[in-house]
Amino acid sequence: MAVGDHVDLEGFMTGVEKRNPGQTEFIQAVREVAQDIFEFIEDKEEYHEAQILRRIAEPDRVVSFRVCWEDDNHNIRVQRGWRVQNNNAIGPYKGGIRFHPTVTESVLKFLAFEQTFKNSLTGLPMGGGKGGSNFNPKGKSDSEVMRFCQSFMTELYRHIGPETDVPAGDIGVGGREIGYMFGQYKRITNRWEGVLTGKALEYGGSQMRPEATGYGAVIFLQNMLQHAGNDVEGKNAVISGSGNVATHAAEKITQLGGKVLTLSDSGGFIHDPDGIGQEKIDWIKELKNVKRGRISEYADHFTGATYHEGARPWAVPCDVALPCATQNELNGEEARELVDNGVIAVSEGANMPTTLEGVDVFHDAHILYAPGKAANAGGVAVSGLEMSQNSERVSWNTERLGDLLHDIMTDIHAKCAQYGGGEEGGYVNYVKGANIAGFKKVADAMLAFGVV
Ligand SMILES: NC(=O)C1=CN([C@@H]2O[C@H](COP(=O)(O)OP(=O)(O)OC[C@H]3O[C@@H](n4cnc5c(N)ncnc54)[C@H](OP(=O)(O)O)[C@@H]3O)[C@@H](O)[C@H]2O)C=CC1
Numbered sequence: 001m002a003v004g005d006h007v008d009l010e011g012f013m014t015g016v017e018k019r020n021p022g023q024t025e026f027i028q029a030v031r032e033v034a035q036d037i038f039e040f041i042e043d044k045e046e047y048h049e050a051q052i053l054r055r056i057a058e059p060d061r062v063v064s065f066r067v068c069w070e071d072d073n074h075n076i077r078v079q080r081g082w083r084v085q086n087n088n089a090i091g092p093y094k095g096g097i098r099f100h101p102t103v104t105e106s107v108l109k110f111l112a113f114e115q116t117f118k119n120s121l122t123g124l125p126m127g128g129g130k131g132g133s134n135f136n137p138k139g140k141s142d143s144e145v146m147r148f149c150q151s152f153m154t155e156l157y158r159h160i161g162p163e164t165d166v167p168a169g170d171i172g173v174g175g176r177e178i179g180y181m182f183g184q185y186k187r188i189t190n191r192w193e194g195v196l197t198g199k200a201l202e203y204g205g206s207q208m209r210p211e212a213t214g215y216g217a218v219i220f221l222q223n224m225l226q227h228a229g230n231d232v233e234g235k236n237a238v239i240s241g242s243g244n245v246a247t248h249a250a251e252k253i254t255q256l257g258g259k260v261l262t263l264s265d266s267g268g269f270i271h272d273p274d275g276i277g278q279e280k281i282d283w284i285k286e287l288k289n290v291k292r293g294r295i296s297e298y299a300d301h302f303t304g305a306t307y308h309e310g311a312r313p314w315a316v317p318c319d320v321a322l323p324c325a326t327q328n329e330l331n332g333e334e335a336r337e338l339v340d341n342g343v344i345a346v347s348e349g350a351n352m353p354t355t356l357e358g359v360d361v362f363h364d365a366h367i368l369y370a371p372g373k374a375a376n377a378g379g380v381a382v383s384g385l386e387m388s389q390n391s392e393r394v395s396w397n398t399e400r401l402g403d404l405l406h407d408i409m410t411d412i413h414a415k416c417a418q419y420g421g422g423e424e425g426g427y428v429n430y431v432k433g434a435n436i437a438g439f440k441k442v443a444d445a446m447l448a449f450g451v452v
Pocket residue numbers: 102169170171172173174213241242243244245246264265266267324325326327329349350351376377379380
């Protein structure tokens with residue numbers, strides 16, 4: 001037996017905490033996975049012997065670099081950039097880039113760790129990675145964003161490639177930023193290749209990629225509800241965020257006959273009892289993606305809607321909730337409020353938006369609860385399909401991609417139900433299901449490689 005084998009969960013977590021001091025988000029993400037995996041591998045000696053979980057919880061590498069750029073007033077600005085390459089057992093590293101002032105190494109390590117399980121769940125050959133910078137694109141001119149992106153890529157390009165690591169967008173990185181980064185990669189390397197996903201259709205992007213994460217989270221929600229004999233139709237939904245994921249989740253809820261009551265940004269949330277239907281969603285997309293405005297402006301524009309400064313939307317009574325903004329945006333108290341108000345299902349468009357205490361509240365109340373690594377996997381899944389289209393030099397149509405997204409989300413639901421089912425009263429623990437199903441494929445690949 002190898003040294004350190006068969007430590008219990010707490011012993012394992014003590015080691016993770018010692019090796020990653022102060023990295024609270026990373027430690028939280030590892031704990032959430034480890035508690036299920038310890039139970040799963042209890043009688044599976046080969047995973048213990050090969051120290052599989054310990055190895056997945058240690059990124060293959062973390063690259064950190066300086067990003068210098070010049071603002072419009074000719075001041076030299078210095079930011080930090082990172083790429084965390086967590087695990088490439090089943091395919092090239094794959095995962096988004098986040099530009100936000102709250103970005104730290106801990107945040108990117110948690111995201112890359114989660115991505116490893118998520119990408120495995122999609123069934124596509126993709127490993128897990130994530131990158132970003134503490135750069136804040138808000139309030140910057142297009143020229144400033146372009147200069148920052150070019151400088152960021154001038155270092156990043158040496159660590160990525162279509163067979164090595166394929167980044168995409170995340171918070172603060174949308175079509176504009178992907179365009180600037182792809183242009184710079186092409187300029188430096190003199191190669192046109194599918195090194196980024198989330199590209200525009202004109203230069204190798206995929207149909208359905210912008211919609212995929214939000215639509216996927218609602219398809220997963222629909223699967224959970226149908227598995228329990230219910231449906232999205234007629235349900236009131238509370239959604240947080242007003243970016244790519246939130247607006248497309250709202251769109252899909254509306255298409256399936258539900259009513260969206262709220263959206264938010266980091267300033268507060270809007271509540272529209274009449275429902276935020278397609279026309280209003282289009283208005284918000286324009287507000288956020290073109291005018292780069294604040295969600296508070298919605299309440300000035302649409303009568304009947306109210307804006308709640310500095311608050312989150314979880315106290316608004318609803319049937320289903322979709323956190324689609326950021327990590328730890330839904331705590332234990334808010335989860336209890338949702339449960340007390342009669343929520344029946346929660347589907348996470350964001351990554352780790354619910355605190356560990358909040359997750360326990362949902363499980364104790366037997367709420368249908370889908371963790372981000374399963375529910376928001378539609379985005380990276382269509383990114384994987386964008387990679388396939390780029391390699392083949394073809395473009396598939398919207399219908400084909402929509403069908404593939406639907407099938408992949410339905411398959412992820414089935415895997416979660418397989419590994420997370422069998423609980424009292426037929427309850428499915430989707431966290432456990434996602435963790436085990438995601439882990440197993442990566443772990444078995446790692447076993448095949450021996451000690452590397
Ligand atoms: N884009 C994708 O394909 C995928 C995204 N995700 C996850 O979904 C979530 C949203 O990403 P996406 O929609 O792409 O990002 P966007 O940048 O398009 O939108 C982010 C939204 O979240 C809000 N937000 C960001 N940080 C905070 C904060 N600290 N507190 C409150 N609100 C905040 C933003 O408000 P404001 O404008 O005020 O900052 C904005 O409304 C993230 O967790 C991301 O990791 C997961 C899978 C794929």
